[in-house]
Amino acid sequence: MRDGGLVGQVKRPDLRRADLVWIDDLPDAAWVMDRMLRLVVEANRAEFGFDLTDFGESAQIARYGAERQGHFGWHSDIGKGQWAAKRKLTVVIQLSDPADYEGGTLELQPDSNLYTAPRQRGFATVFPSFVLHRVTPVTAGERFSLTLWAHGPAFR
Numbered sequence: 257m258r259d260g261g262l263v264g265q266v267k268r269p270d271l272r273r274a275d276l277v278w279i280d281d282l283p284d285a286a287w288v289m290d291r292m293l294r295l296v297v298e299a300n301r302a303e304f305g306f307d308l309t310d311f312g313e314s315a316q317i318a319r320y321g322a323e324r325q326g327h328f329g330w331h332s333d334i335g336k337g338q339w340a341a342k343r344k345l346t347v348v349i350q351l352s353d354p355a356d357y358e359g360g361t362l363e364l365q366p367d368s369n370l371y372t373a374p375r376q377r378g379f380a381t382v383f384p385s386f387v388l389h390r391v392t393p394v395t396a397g398e399r400f401s402l403t404l405w406a407h408g409p410a411f412r
C-alpha cells in the first residue's frame with residue numbers, strides 16, 4: 257500500500273493518514289467495480305439525477321490504522337486535478353467488521369447537521385462529491401474502506 261496523498265493537492269500528512277491501494281492493481285476485482293457501478297447508477301437515478309458520464313478513475317482501498325491514528329480530516333472530494341474536477345458522486349463502502357476497530361467514523365456534513373455513516377460491513381454511503389466529510393482517527397484496530405467516484409461535467 258502507498259501512503260495516501262490527495263488528488264491535485266500537495267501531500268498533507270496532517271490532513272490524511274492512511275495507506276492506499278488502487279483496485280485496478282488487484283487481480284479478480286472486476287466484479288467489485290461492476291457491482292459498484294450498478295449501485296451508483298441506481299442511487300443517482302433514485303436520489304441525485306446528476307449528469308454522469310464516466311467512471312474512469314480507479315477505485316481506492318484505504319487502510320486507517322490505530323498505530324498512527326489513521327484519519328482523514330474535513331474535505332470535499334472535488335479538486336483541481338484532471339479527475340478531481342469532474343467528480344460528481346462519491347461512494348464509500350465499509351470493508352471492515354465494526355468489531356475490528358474503534359474510531360474511524362465516516363461523518364458527513366451536507367447541511368447544518370452531522371450525518372454518521374453506518375458501520376456495518378458492506379454498507380455503501382453515496383453522496384455528492386462536494387459534500388464535506390471526514391474520517392475520525394482510528395484509536396484501536398484498523399479500518400478498511402473502498403471509495404469510488406462517478407464523474408461528469410463539472411458543477412456550474
Ligand SMILES: O=C(O)CCC(=O)C(=O)O
Nearest residue numbers: 318333348362391401403
Ligand atoms: O475512508 C472513508 O470512509 C472516506 C474516504 C474519502 O473520503 C476519500 O477517499 O476521499
Ligand SMILES: [Fe+2]
Nearest residue numbers: 331332333389
Ligand atoms: Fe473523501
